[in-house]
Amino acid sequence: MTEHGDAFSRRGFLIAGGGAAALAALGGAAPAVAAPAGAAPAAAAGTAGTPGTTGAGGTGTGGKAAVDWINPLTGALTTSPDTACGKTFPGAVVPYGLVQLSPDTVSGGDNGSGYSADMTTIEGFSFLHLSGIGCYGDLGQLQVQPQTGELVTGRDAAKSPFDKSTETAEAGYYSVELDRYGVRVELTAAERAGLLRCTFHDAGTGRLKVDLSRRIGFDGSHTVTQDLRLTDPHTVEGSMTADRSGGGWICGNGPSYTVYFSMRFALPIETFGTWDGDTVSRQAREQSSASDSAGFFVEFPVTAGQQVLAKAGISFTSIEGARGNLADSLPGWDFDRARADARDAWSEAVGKVRATGGTDEQREIFYSALYHTMIDPRTSSDADGSSRFGNGPIRHDPFTQRTVFSGWDVFRAQFPLLTIIDERIVADEINTLLALTDTGAVKGLARWELLGTDTDTMVGDPAVNVIAEAYLKGVRGFDAGKAYRYCRDVALGPAELSNRNDFENWTTLGYCVDTSLSKTLENSYSDYALARFAxxxxxxxxARALHRTSQNYRNVFDPDAGWFRGRNADGSWMSDQDGCVESNPEQQGWFVPHDVEGLAELLGGREAFNTRLNAMFEQTPPDVMMKWNDTYNHSNEPVHQMAFMFVHTGAPWLTQKWSRYVCEYAYGTGPAGLAGNDDCGQMSAWYVLAASGFYPVAPASGVYALGSPLFDEVAYTTSRGTRFTIEARNNSTTNLYVQSARLNGRPLHRAWLRHEEITAGGRLTLEMGPVPNTSWGSDPKWAPPAGR
Known part of the structure; x- marks a missing residue:
């Protein structure tokens, strides 16, 4: 999901608008890539970092290990009215970790990550965050704020200004200077715990204020039920229970859940106190309340330059689980060792995809994107295997329970990427979705899961898409029979078992009426995916029935208008701009990924298809590419397959041209580096795959359309232990067109690959040049497989 914006940045530059160069004619050379006149690069904070061990990431061009190209501040704008809002957080996390320890610049409102790089004050540092979501968020609990001087309990009142030049963000590490309190704060994380190191520059009393009532996305009147207890001179433990009243996900459309914590301090606590609203106690040793402003604080005498360390284990099951998670993830107090371990975890994770060549800027964008694809779906079970959905009973499943499934977004690119490099995560997520349905808490299959609740956000049947794709690609480790039954219930009913959008109209009319166009096209693709699974x-x-309904997209094509339109229950057509979710008919209408040839037929053939689709890109100049717009709107998911559809209609050189164009103008470095909300890794996954030179138009087909790699070589280490390498010879900014291809030394005449060709390992070699080779990949006999 992506929210509207007005003016966006590209590659760290702010675009003031206007002056887009005329695009090349159909099939011509790509437009030259240049920065706006007079622009200067913005500082990219946190791109270097302490070297540490190289690990599996290796050292790429430029002499830096892959992990050191990661900039967690990429996309970390949330509220800016004039620039792109990726809504990522910059703090410390390990791959798919339960804990995300990160700074908070804002609470409440449409600020899903709780952080925006254009803000100049910090509220504190909390242990749980969401990355890249496009609406009112959730989590944000256990917020720690170091203080000196008088105790200030109010969240806004306690904010500290900070100098952006002191802010450092690296993979698994974050640090900043709090000017108001004279404290340097450093953060690092492990899988289920986080660690803070606070250096107090002046002697006196050092304090850590811990807010137990904070929740991102609250509406200003929420309460959180808290329980806390000082268990020994070094430890405070407790819980925070959040329900739908007063906010959270989309202002109360999300889960009810409890966060448990076990927080330890390296120094013995000199003073312990609690507060609830304006009431402060320095005698209480425990507290239970329901409040929008409550928590505890600890104080220590400190000398100038003294470091105070605090760490906490987090659990969604119990205090015992939090205590066990802390012992398992962060048993000691060596901050530098923990930081190095986090870096090593990221080095191993991003080392699964190794890019060579390209520019420094492209490498930073690439590895920052790969990093952001590995935040979710995050671990939600404890180290001992205990888990729960929301406040339900504790479970002990034979898989790692996961949460944050932004289905409508991530089925398009993030999960296809995972089917190549980390099948384990895919299987875990499928098992989690099936278990959630088993509980009866979810009808059908969750569409957008958060902490054991289907928030029912967005449209379509993304869980069906992910499950079908996984099975068809050979991912195992889940009950395929059960998975098929649940997917079938969604698509074919009976109605009481299905959570499909507008199920009744879909089955009786052959199209949806409510947000007619978006839902009809999304359902059509899901039925195709499930047909192949069947x-x-x-x-x-x-399978036969589902293949028939996968053609229902034709029922919302108006032959008189020559394009798609929403449709009413009586068969009449909606007005030109109605019937869509986060898109318009011109954008949504291209979402027929499973039957591109059928869509081309409706438009009058391949040439007509290519001309119309090409015009969409030509009408989207560089200064519009990072804005919400009515043409090619990369800020939102319905268009993400479009640049690669030309491969299906005999014009792969146009895919090469426009996929490069989108990579160049819709992505950049630093906080303004994403054209829209990252959507839990989808926007980033698009870049990883496109920059590598391939992309799945219809993920369940098992086919990847070939584009134009940005790098000289990208090597994927697959889940099967093989290595697949895409090599682009004579590659450059101008040499972006494929002249010929060889797969494992043999000529390749088609502009696409099968999933099994990638997972088997091997080498794809592309010879690049400055002009299109309109013969390569254009013959219909080399077209990707048809919808069946």
């Missing part, structure tokens, strides 16, 4: 598992009658 075929693979021997459910042939189901």
């Amino acid at each position: 075929e693979a598992t021997g459910h042939h009658a189901d």
Whole structure:
């Protein structure tokens, strides 16, 4: 999901608008890439970092290890009215970790990450965050703020200004100077715990204020129920229970859940106190309240330059789980060791995709994007395997429970990427979705899961898409029979088992009426995906029925208008701009990824298809690419397959041209580096795949359309232990067109790959040049497989 914006930045430059160069004619050379006149690069904070061990990431061009190209501040704008809002957080996390320890510059409102790089004060540092979401967020609990001087309990009143030049963000590490309190704060994280190191520059009393009532996305009148207890001179433990009243996800459309914590301090606590509103106590040793402003504080005598360390384990099951998670993840107090361990974890994770060549800027964008694809779906079970959905019973499942499934977004690129490099995460997520349905808490399959609740956000059947794709690509480790039954219930009913959008109209009219166009096209793709799953598992009658309904997209194509339109229950057409979710008909209408040839037929053939689609890109000049717009709106997901659809209609050189164009103008470095909300890794995954030179138009097809790699070589280490390398010879900014290709030394005449060709390992070699080779990949006999 992406929210509207007015003016966005590109590659660290602010674009003031106007002056877009005329685009090349159909099939011509790509437009030259240049920064706006007179622009100077913005500082990219936190791109270097302490070297540490190289790990699996290796050292790429430029002499830096892959992990050191990661800039967690990429996309970290949330509220700016004039620039792109990626809504990422810059703090410390390890791959798919339960804890995300990060600075907070804002609470409440449409600020899903709780941080925006254009803000100049910090509220504190909390242990739980969401990355890149496009609406009112959730989590944000256990916020720690170091203080000196008088105790200030109010969240806004306690804010500290900070100098942006002191802010450092690296993979697994964050630091900043709090000017008001004269404290340097450093953060690092492990899988289920986080660690703070606070250096007090002046002698006196050092204080850590811990807010137990904060929750991102509250509406200003929320309460959180807190329980806390001082258990020994070094430890405070407790819980925070948040329900739908007063806010959270989309202002109260999300889960009810409890966060448990076990927080330890390296120094013995000199003074312990609690507060609830304006009431402060320095005698209480425990507290239970329901409040929008409550928590505890600890104080220590400090000398100038003294470091105060605090760490906490987090659990969604119990205080015992939090205590065990702390012992498992951060048993000691060596901050530098923990920081190095976090860096090593990221080095190993991003080392699965190794890019060579390209510019420094492209490498930073690439590895920052890869990093952001590995935040979610995060671990939500404890180190001992205990887990729960929301405030339900504790479970002990034979898989790692995960949470944050932004289905409508991530089925398009992030999960296809995971099917190549980390099948374990895919299987865990599928098992989690199936278990959630087992509980009866979710009808059908969750569409947008958060902490055991289907928030029912967005449209379509993304869980069906992900499950079908995974099975068809050979991902195992889940009950395929159960998975098929639940997917079938969603698509074919009976109605009481389905959570499909507008199920009744879909089955009786052959199209949806409510937000007609978006839902009809999304459902059509899901039925295609499930049809292939049905075929693979021997459910042939189901497969035939689903293949028929996968063609329902034709029922919202108006032949008189020559394009798609929403449709009313009586068969009449909606007005030109109605019937869509976060898109318009011109954008949404291209979402027929499973039957591109059928769509081309409706438009009058391949040439007509290519001309119309090409015009969408030509009408989107560089200064519009990072804005919400009515043409090619990369800020939001319905268009993400469009640049690669030309491969299906015999014009792969246009895919090469426009995929490069989107990479160049819709992505950049630093806080303004994303054209829209990262959407839990989808926007970033698009870049990783496109910059590598391939992308799945229809993920469940198992086919990847070939584009134009940005790098001389990208090597994928797959989940099967193989290595697949894409090599681009004579590659450059101008040499962006594929002249010829060889797969494992043999000529390749088609402009696409099968999933099994990638996972088997091997080498794809592309010879690049400055003008299109309109013969390569254009013959219909080399087209990707048809919808069936």
